[in-house]
Amino acid sequence: MGRVVGIDLGTTYSLIAYMDEQTGSPKTIPGPYGSALCPSVVSVDAKGKVIVGEDARDRLLTEPEWTIYSVKRLMGRGVADIQDELKIFPFRIDAKSDNVIRVVLGEKSFTAPEVSAYILRELKLWAEAYFKEPVDRAVITVPAYFNDAQRQATKDAGRLAGLEVLRLVNEPTAAALAYGLHKQKRGHVAVYDFGGGTFDISVLKLISTTEGDLYQVLATNGDTHLGGDDIDNALMDLARGEIKARYGVELDHRGEDVQTLRKILIRAKHELSSAEKTLIEYPLGAKGMYVREIARAEFEKLIAPIVARTMSPAKLALADAKLAPKQVDEVVLVGGSTRIPLVRKTVGDYFERVPHSELDPDEVVALGAAVQADILESGVKTMLLLDVTPLSLGIETMGGVIAKIIPRNSTIPASAQEMFTTGVDNQTAIDVHILQGERELVKDCRSLARFQLRTPPGPAGLARIEVKFLIDANGILQVAAKDLRTNQQHTVEVQPSYGLSDAEIERMLEESIDFAEQDFAERQVIEARTEADSILLATDKALKNAGENVVLADERAAIEKSQAELRSAMAGSDYKLMREKIDALNAATEHLAEILMNGALQTALEGKSLDEF
Amino acid sequence: MPLSQPQTKRAEGVPVTSCWNCKGAVSGTHFCGACGKIQPLPPGMDYFAFFGLPRKLAIEPASLEGQFHMLSWKLHPDNFVRGTEFEKNLSLQRSSELNDAYRTLRDPLARVEYLLEFLNVRKEGTTKQQAPPELLEEVFELNESLDELREARAAGGDVALLRGRLDAAAGNFQAKLTEVDTEIAALGSQWDAAIDFSADEAKRTALLARMSEVLNRRSYIRNLVDGVQQEIAAA
Numbered sequence: 036m037g038r039v040v041g042i043d044l045g046t047t048y049s050l051i052a053y054m055d056e057q058t059g060s061p062k063t064i065p066g067p068y069g070s071a072l073c074p075s076v077v078s079v080d081a082k083g084k085v086i087v088g089e090d091a092r093d094r095l096l097t098e099p100e101w102t103i104y105s106v107k108r109l110m111g112r113g114v115a116d117i118q119d120e121l122k123i124f125p126f127r128i129d130a131k132s133d134n135v136i137r138v139v140l141g142e143k144s145f146t147a148p149e150v151s152a153y154i155l156r157e158l159k160l161w162a163e164a165y166f167k168e169p170v171d172r173a174v175i176t177v178p179a180y181f182n183d184a185q186r187q188a189t190k191d192a193g194r195l196a197g198l199e200v201l202r203l204v205n206e207p208t209a210a211a212l213a214y215g216l217h218k219q220k221r222g223h224v225a226v227y228d229f230g231g232g233t234f235d236i237s238v239l240k241l242i243s244t245t246e247g248d249l250y251q252v253l254a255t256n257g258d259t260h261l262g263g264d265d266i267d268n269a270l271m272d273l274a275r276g277e278i279k280a281r282y283g284v285e286l287d288h289r290g291e292d293v294q295t296l297r298k299i300l301i302r303a304k305h306e307l308s309s310a311e312k313t314l315i316e317y318p319l320g321a322k323g324m325y326v327r328e329i330a331r332a333e334f335e336k337l338i339a340p341i342v343a344r345t346m347s348p349a350k351l352a353l354a355d356a357k358l359a360p361k362q363v364d365e366v367v368l369v370g371g372s373t374r375i376p377l378v379r380k381t382v383g384d385y386f387e388r389v390p391h392s393e394l395d396p397d398e399v400v401a402l403g404a405a406v407q408a409d410i411l412e413s414g415v416k417t418m419l420l421l422d423v424t425p426l427s428l429g430i431e432t433m434g435g436v437i438a439k440i441i442p443r444n445s446t447i448p449a450s451a452q453e454m455f456t457t458g459v460d461n462q463t464a465i466d467v468h469i470l471q472g473e474r475e476l477v478k479d480c481r482s483l484a485r486f487q488l489r490t491p492p493g494p495a496g497l498a499r500i501e502v503k504f505l506i507d508a509n510g511i512l513q514v515a516a517k518d519l520r521t522n523q524q525h526t527v528e529v530q531p532s533y534g535l536s537d538a539e540i541e542r543m544l545e546e547s548i549d550f551a552e553q554d555f556a557e558r559q560v561i562e563a564r565t566e567a568d569s570i571l572l573a574t575d576k577a578l579k580n581a582g583e584n585v586v587l588a589d590e591r592a593a594i595e596k597s598q599a600e601l602r603s604a605m606a607g608s609d610y611k612l613m614r615e616k617i618d619a620l621n622a623a624t625e626h627l628a629e630i631l632m633n634g635a636l637q638t639a640l641e642g643k644s645l646d647e648f
Numbered sequence: 649m650p651l652s653q654p655q656t657k658r659a660e661g662v663p664v665t666s667c668w669n670c671k672g673a674v675s676g677t678h679f680c681g682a683c684g685k686i687q688p689l690p691p692g693m694d695y696f697a698f699f700g701l702p703r704k705l706a707i708e709p710a711s712l713e714g715q716f717h718m719l720s721w722k723l724h725p726d727n728f729v730r731g732t733e734f735e736k737n738l739s740l741q742r743s744s745e746l747n748d749a750y751r752t753l754r755d756p757l758a759r760v761e762y763l764l765e766f767l768n769v770r771k772e773g774t775t776k777q778q779a780p781p782e783l784l785e786e787v788f789e790l791n792e793s794l795d796e797l798r799e800a801r802a803a804g805g806d807v808a809l810l811r812g813r814l815d816a817a818a819g820n821f822q823a824k825l826t827e828v829d830t831e832i833a834a835l836g837s838q839w840d841a842a843i844d845f846s847a848d849e850a851k852r853t854a855l856l857a858r859m860s861e862v863l864n865r866r867s868y869i870r871n872l873v874d875g876v877q878q879e880i881a882a883a
Binding site: 201242244246247249251410411412414416419420421442445446447448449450451505506507508 | 717718720721724725726727729730740741743744745747748750751
């Protein structure tokens with residue numbers, strides 16, 4: 036078995052982290068560019084090769100048609116759900132999409148879990164390069180307010196990336212875990228998580244028990260479509276409006292021009308977190324340059340309605356936790372958008388205390404995920420998370436009304452049992468429709484799934500089928516049915532309303548898993564070859580420089596033999612063999628290296644007088 | 649109410665099962681005493697027994713929470729990541745039962761409803777929706793005001809006066825709700841005393857019936873208040 040990691044699969048950035056055994060604290064893993072932040076951007080090139088992260092983000096400007104960002108917004112959603120987003124986000128939706136959205140990237144189309152799987156796979160490769168061993172299990176974080184379909188889609192993405200998803204953990208809960216570990220604080224903690232695309236607020240109780248530390252989520256609330264993206268869009272509206280008014284230029288929201296503008300505006304947004312004003316400069320070709328100074332006060336006025344939208348979930352969460360703002364002992368800020376001074380002020384004013392921001396708001400979720408991954412992996416439990424389900428679960432009853440069977444903010448796992456029977460004589464199937472949401476009517480809630488219970492024909496009301504609805508520790512629904520007359524377990528074929536079926540996942544897996552293994556092996560071969568090249572070169576040079584008196588003939592012969600063996604291993608593609616031969620050569624040259632290092636030191640020391648030291 | 653309290657009231661008739669792992673005798677507990685393995689829900693175990701409590705309605709919240717935390721440590725799926733599929737599934741079932749039980753018992757009203765349902769006094773969804781006789785007159789007046797409000801709203805007339813009247817009526821019913829809650833609490837104490845002093849079956853049945861009646865009244869008034877508030881909000 037390989038390593039286990041924690042992954043924050045974010046709207047704007049994704050991160051991967053692990054538990055460092057030496058220090059006992061979680062750490063993020065940097066990518067090839069040295070940063071731990073992997074832009075959640077996926078691009079496909081003309082040859083069909085998938086590019087992820089920094090390089091893909093660059094292609095947003097050059098190849099917008101082949102590139103997708105903020106795919107998290109599409110997870111677990113249907114075509115009808117995203118009509119509003121399509122006006123703002125340049126998603127190209129495949130007309131052939133049915134219950135699962137497919138986005139077009141160049142010549143192919145992908146589902147959101149597939150695109151997310153590419154991001155996960157990239158992070159997995161970062162970690163594998165870092166550990167030099169396979170990574171096959173992960174804890175992945177999701178917004179606390181994600182519904183069942185969105186969670187299922189995230190889990191599917193993990194599977195498609197060749198990762199066993201040990202647990203889905205809510206982002207604010209993960210942050211609280213990293214925070215609690217860091218501060219050793221106990222009491223009521225509110226986590227205000229304002230990220231790129233989602234907003235969550237969770238209220239937790241941190242308790243020390245004789246068994247260990249307990250993190251009990253009391254209530255959670257949020258908005259899965261509220262984030263830094265909305266702030267960017269407000270700036271975009273302002274700039275596009277002014278550009279149109281002043282220069283008569285209308286920017287196509289899918290084109291590359293608009294991506295350049297977005298990039299400039301995001302930079303301005305970042306600057307306004309520390310500077311009082313900033314300058315936006317956007318070249319319009321022959322029409323000149325759109326130059327616009329924006330002061331923080333104007334920016335704050337522009338985004339105030341967006342920031343205000345976070346407060347109603349905050350109030351609801353506190354009400355459900357039965358706490359007044361003042362009773363919250365600590366407030367923790369998570370997500371890049373909490374760097375905005377207005378956000379900090381709004382939160383501080385409401386809770387009447389200065390919010391915490393010692394931990395990097397971009398990293399803290401991934402760090403918490405790594406902590407939970409370690410708990411699950413090591414089996415040594417010093418901490419326990421008790422999370423809740425964010426939305427009430429209900430079933431459709433007569434007249435399109437919902438009967439709530441598991442209320443929101445129930446600690447998970449949670450379950451409910453319902454008895455079903457037939458309404459008319461000789462009825463052989465009973466339809467069950469499961470929904471999630473807080474409203475009374477079916478049309479206002481989120482359809483999760485439908486299924487049919489089969490029963491032999493008989494008089495109405497004779498059938499007695501007990502259905503158990505269970506929300507597991509991931510917040511994902513499981514359904515089991517039992518015929519009480521025959522005591523037989525029913526198989527329930529649940530058709531997700533907005534998700535991939537098991538068969539579809541299997542098919543995608545067949546295509547992708549082979550890929551993933553191949554990817555890992557390929558990368559290992561490349562790395563081993565590079566390492567072999569450099570050691571061979573160094574050995575050649577050392578042997579040439581070292582005189583007969585330094586290296587004895589049989590030592591030289593042994594080194595040359597090891598070199599030859601490594602060279603022949605390099606001709607093949609067995610990276611394990613290459614590593615073996617590299618180790619052998621290293622062992623053979625150990626004595627030589629020692630002499631050379633001492634010699635090098637002597638050369639360096641010679642010719643320098645004592646007072647130079 | 650600590651776990652160590654003598655549990656004579658529930659010990660009667662707890663069936664003995666055998667452990668799925670070591671075949672040892674298990675009597676109404678979450679784990680096998682011999683091999684320590686997690687057990688399926690013992691037959692007949694109710695939410696009270698789950699926490700080692702007698703079927704009494706007064707429950708000290710802090711001690712219930714303490715029990716909940718202690719059992720969470722033991723039953724939670726995190727403990728069974730390395731267990732067999734069978735154990736993993738048992739842990740999932742058992743921890744969901746624990747959470748369901750805690751959710752129900754920590755809410756005083758849900759606790760009474762559960763007790764009545766469990767003892768087959770009351771079936772969920774079969775609460776009578778008739779106006780309690782002593783409220784008939786007031787309900788009649790309220791409905792009249794509601795009709796007037798709807799008419800006034802439809803005709804675009806002045807709703808302020810009617811709204812004020814409804815506000816007052818809703819406040820009145822809200823006060824009745826508080827009265828009913830006090831009554832339920834009083835009945836709860838009587839029930840607990842009946843358990844403590846092993847009152848006879850007839851006395852218990854009468855108490856349960858009375859509780860069920862008061863709960864019906866409560867749910868009727870609750871719906872009324874909610875309905876009025878919705879109408880006021882819409883006006």
